Amino acid sequence: MIFEVWAPKATAVEVDVLGGRRAMSPGEGGWWSAEVEGAQHGTRYAFVVDGDGPYPDPRTRRQPEGIFGQSAVYDHGRFTWSDHDWKGRDLRGSVxxxxxxxxxxxxxxxxxxxxxxxxxxxxxxxxxxxxxxxxxxxxxxxxxxxxxxxxxxxxxxxxxxxxxxxxxxxxxxxxxxxxxxxxxxxxxxxxxxxxxxxxxxxxxxxxxxxxxxxxxxxxxxxxxxxxxxxxxxxxxxxxxxxxxxxxxxxxxxxxxxxxxxxxxxxxxxxxxxxxxxxxxxxxxxxxxxxxxxxxxxxxxxxxxxxxxxxxxxxxxxxxxxxxxxxxxxxxxxxxxxxxxxxxxxxxxxxxxxxxxxxxxxxxxxxxxxxxxxxxxxxxxxxxxxxxxxxxxxxxxxxxxxxxxxxxxxxxxxxxxxxxxxxxxxxxxxxxxxxxxxxxxxxxxxxxxxxxxxxxxxxxxxxxxxxxxxxxxxxxxxxxxxxxxxxxxxxxLPELSDPRLDRVRVEMDPLGKWLLVWRGELAVAVNFSQESVTVPLTPGTVLLASDEPVAADGEGMRLPAQSMVICRPASG
Missing domain, CATH: 3.20.20.80 (Glycosidases)
Known part of the structure; x- marks a missing residue:
């Protein structure tokens, strides 16, 4: 197999492999190479630069003994994959x-x-x-x-x-x-x-x-x-x-x-x-x-x-x-x-x-x-x-x-x-x-x-x-x-809608609650340590962290540190 390494300022580079050091030949762009018979997947090796080293390969694919040890040849083609039907996943809509x-x-x-x-x-x-x-x-x-x-x-x-x-x-x-x-x-x-x-x-x-x-x-x-x-x-x-x-x-x-x-x-x-x-x-x-x-x-x-x-x-x-x-x-x-x-x-x-x-x-x-x-x-x-x-x-x-x-x-x-x-x-x-x-x-x-x-x-x-x-x-x-x-x-598409200009927010002047509108859906949150009434017409509750209490004529009452996602009643 052929070993390669980039060392543009070096005057001599060797590969330490199979029990000995072999001189590498300079090529274009500062790259050095050497063909070594008998080297294969798992073979340990390192590089010597101008007499210093040996050092791990800068592009080593495997370090069996850790960062201070020799590199090991690793053949990506030896792994058998089972994900042939995987078509990837888009970031949009993901968690x-x-x-x-x-x-x-x-x-x-x-x-x-x-x-x-x-x-x-x-x-x-x-x-x-x-x-x-x-x-x-x-x-x-x-x-x-x-x-x-x-x-x-x-x-x-x-x-x-x-x-x-x-x-x-x-x-x-x-x-x-x-x-x-x-x-x-x-x-x-x-x-x-x-x-x-x-x-x-x-x-x-x-x-x-x-x-x-x-x-x-x-x-x-x-x-x-x-x-x-x-x-x-x-x-x-x-x-x-x-x-x-x-x-x-x-x-x-x-x-x-x-x-x-x-x-x-x-x-x-x-x-x-x-x-x-x-x-x-x-x-x-x-x-x-x-x-x-x-x-x-x-x-x-x-x-x-x-x-x-x-x-x-x-x-x-x-x-x-x-x-x-x-x-x-x-x-x-x-x-x-x-x-x-x-x-x-x-x-x-x-x-x-x-x-x-x-x-x-x-x-x-x-x-x-x-x-x-x-x-x-x-x-x-x-x-x-x-x-x-x-x-x-x-x-x-x-x-x-x-x-x-x-x-x-x-x-x-x-x-x-x-x-x-x-x-x-x-x-x-x-x-x-x-x-x-x-x-x-x-x-x-x-x-x-x-x-x-x-x-x-x-x-x-x-x-x-x-x-x-x-x-x-x-x-x-x-x-x-x-x-x-x-x-x-x-x-619910409204909850993953990425358009920031479609988000509407209402909040309590005292900082106790926040109301976020996602399309026709409302997300109401009570941050305080006491129950509060949010100006929201009770409708269909889709999900609640605690049981909300409807307050006639005032809105929806939320327990301390709780939230509700709902579809408010129209009108």
Whole structure:
């Protein structure tokens, strides 16, 4: 077989394979190659650059011994797929379920996650969004410290494990979105630097050095990341990618990396005959992110919408510290439901400047919204989740909204287990300082940072979902509520209508209740700790968190922290 590697500045490159080192021949564009007889699927190998190394292959498909071990040849063609009838799934009208493989089950593997697919099918979600699976230091990590981006964490089950999981999801009718990180690489086990100018030489974000997307020799660096994206979609049958923190991609080229990626993915979708989605995590509030390429946008299918989360969180929790300050009033929730974002050019107190632009004309399905996600829970010192009463009304608003709703694992039954930040760095200096770095990252967010040690195994173990909770009455009741909400959303077109200009909102001047009109349907929510009367003519109740009481001549009376979806009586 032929081994290839890009090393444009090297004067000599060798492949260490089958017990010896073999010189590689230079070719065009800085690529080196060598043909080695006897090498095959499973053969271990590494590269030596100008006498330094051996290093793992920058495009290694498998790291059997982890990030510090040798690479292994991996043949994608050896896996037998069973999803031949899978035609993909469009993001429009879908509900996403985010999960972390390591904590989704006690075992923390792809195989164990497959066993939980019936739960997700009964919940009626359309996609699972899997947090990053690239190899990381040690045995536990959120995934954003990944290196060897073309490989799959062996702790979870390696490349075959991921393929088996995707195959099983497709057979169950569930699409798969994979979270990928292209704005930085982890601080441990990153061996790209000896091979070429993969980095720009300055801190691109809090998390690490900027990737070289627009400097000298950046053409091949861009191909490294675009090729990685295409691999997941083509060779692993993934249905979409969630792109981490795209605002930390430093690219001044006329054609942004995201636009180039969108073009390539669209071409691949034509080839494989199924829709492929790109979802950007962006805090820019810039509608160009989700506008089509031919309209001058960056061509993303959708983007995460933090403004919706913040407004929902404030409404159901009462918190107003840090970046929640501008979202503390119900007026913020009313605005996001009708305009998509709060900051559309308005002043952001947290940033101390104007922020964002108008999303007028952007359909709501292009905005992925949530009540909870890994960041919003895990960025809290105690990793604590919302209580069941808050989840009940928050989910009611989310799942009747014009956006693409996303749930976080365990949310649907009100899991009590936290989702803390955890890692397992090998180097003592990284391991010992991880907690301090984490506290420094959230300086100014309004938290008293009393968090458990992220390097302790117990911190990780606390985060594993307790599936036994589902059997408890309060948790089972909430799960049924989530199932009913999703079923109603799919049954009534008004509830998934993405046209933001069709949403009408009325609210109590005292901030106790909110009334959202979705066509002829009304979603009434009481946020207060006491019953209130909402100016709504009683009609047909479609779904209620508690039994509403009709009040003659005044409207519909709602119990404390409750909501109702109804079709009011005409006249």
């Amino acid at each position: 996403i379920y985010e999960l972390h493989i390591g904590t989704f089950t006690p075992e923390g593997t792809f195989a164990a996650a497959i066993e939980k697919l019936p739960h997700l099918v009964e919940l009626c979600v359309d996609f699972v969004e899997v947090m990053p699976v690239a190899p990381v230091p040690g045995g536990r990590n959120w995934g954003y410290d990944g290196v060897d981006l073309y490989a799959v964490n062996e702790t979870y089950g390696g490349p075959d494990g991921l393929k088996s999981f995707v195959d099983a999801c497709h057979q169950a009718g569930v699409g798969v979105i994979l979270d990928v990180v292209y704005n930085h690489l982890g601080p441990s086990g990153n061996f790209l630097r000896p091979f070429g100018p993969y980095f720009s030489g300055f801190d691109g974000s809090y998390w690490g050095e900027a990737v070289n997307l627009d400097g000298p020799e950046s053409d091949e660096v861009r191909r490294y990341f675009i090729g990685n994206a295409l691999q997941w979609l083509r060779d692993y049958h993934i249905d979409g990618l969630r792109l981490d923190a795209v605002h930390a991609l430093h690219d001044k080229r006329a054609k942004h990396l995201l636009a180039e990626l969108a073009e390539e993915v669209d071409t691949l979708a034509c080839s494989v005959g199924r829709p492929l989605s790109l979802i950007a995590e962006s805090d820019l509030n810039d509608p160009r992110m989700v506008r089509s390429l031919d309209a001058g946008g960056l061509g993303m299918t959708a983007q995460w919408d933090d403004d919706v989360h913040h407004a929902l969180h404030c409404a159901v929790s009462g918190e107003s510290h840090g970046y929640y300050q501008d979202f503390a009033q119900l007026t913020a929730l009313a605005k996001v439901l009708t305009h998509g974002v709060v900051h559309d050019g308005t002043h952001s107190s947290f940033r101390a400047r104007a922020h964002g632009s108008s999303f007028a004309g952007v359909p709501g399905y292009r905005l992925v919204a949530c009540l909870q996600n890994h960041d919003q829970i895990g960025n809290r010192p105690a990793g604590d989740r919302l209580p069941i009463p808050a989840l009940k009304i928050g989910a009611g608003l989310l799942l009747t909204s014009p956006f693409t709703p996303m749930l976080f694992m365990g949310e649907e039954w009100g899991a009590r287990t936290p989702f803390l930040f955890f890692s397992d760095h090998v180097e003592p200096e990284l391991r010992d300082s991880e907690g301090v770095r984490r506290e420094r990252e959230f300086d100014g967010f309004g938290y008293v940072w009393e968090a458990p040690n992220p390097s302790a195994e117990e911190t990780f173990l606390q985060c594993k979902l307790d599936w036994g909770e589902v059997k408890e009455e309060a948790h089972w009741s909430l799960l049924c509520w989530y199932r009913d909400l999703i079923a109603l959303r799919k049954a």
